[in-house]
């Protein structure tokens with residue numbers, strides 16, 4: 001896998017999807033040797049199940065461990081800390097990590113109990129987990145989701161779980177963006193595998209999951225966050241820590257140089273009935289066998305329009321889904337290649353939320 005590669009897979013089986021990504025990554029070519037220490041860093045910010053859209057699906061972690069052990073890599077640990085005020089151990093319990101640790105004989109490290117090294121970089125002094133700093137190969141397993149303070153959380157921000165609680169507090173007083181970028185300049189992941197199965201619409205603690213049934217992997221945390229932002233409808237300036245990380249030479253924001261590899265096509269498996277905040281956005285959609293990746297991107301696009309008071313401008317329902325293949329109707333508008341027979345249609349399979357926003361703004365003046 002090259003530094004510019006972004007590999008995507010669609011589906012509803014996290015274990016199969018993870019193994020397909022790992023096959024494509026050719027992990028042997030990235031790991032120094034069979035004795036290399038490998039740390040897996042999921043997102044267990046709160047002790048709630050992955051269905052809520054906040055935390056990494058544990059099947060992903062299991063699939064990675066099985067894949068690595070089958071290839072002779074046994075020096076594996078799982079390293080994480082919950083946010084301030086929540087217990088990491090409760091999260092380990094809720095997600096079955098004690099069983100995973102016993103079954104596969106992998107170490108479970110709660111960063112809150114770990115020793116820290118004090119690092120100062122770009123005018124930020126922080127206490128970083130020694131387990132993370134000492135590992136040979138760090139696999140970051142973020143959930144792509146919204147965030148009430150930074151708009152989005154994915155690879156770069158997930159590294160915050162590698163800090164002491166004292167440093168997490170400091171990061172908040174420093175406004176998050178600059179210190180998040182600086183943390184990644186201290187230690188960024190060697191490989192990122194993003195759980196974008198049903199990340200939350202706007203809160204890191206979950207509650208409004210948006211089903212997209214998608215995962216993607218990359219080696220460059222800045223590049224993967226740049227791509228992730230476009231999927232959920234954000235411009236780079238909406239998430240300053242990404243550009244700051246590029247300025248600190250953590251990685252690239254140039255998606256024009258990225259090499260996209262898509263392992264399969266999205267499918268029109270049933271989309272879970274939208275709930276809560278997602279339900280009011282879905283009222284603008286007229287779906288017919290829509291793939292969840294397409295539908296989820298449209299939900300994010302509508303959310304971004306709502307944030308700038310442009311949702312009320314949408315007068316016609318937006319058609320989406322494979323059921324529109326072959327439908328010719330000049331009165332309707334749609335997103336995705338399946339709707340190309342409609343009066344106005346946005347290309348892409350699936351189109352990114354960022355492109356949907358431009359299209360919908362143009363359609364509605």
Ligand code: SF4
Pocket residue numbers: 266267268289290291293294320321322335336337338348349350351
């Ligand atoms: S364009 Fe059609 S086939 Fe492609 S993701 Fe959207 S609904 Fe699915």
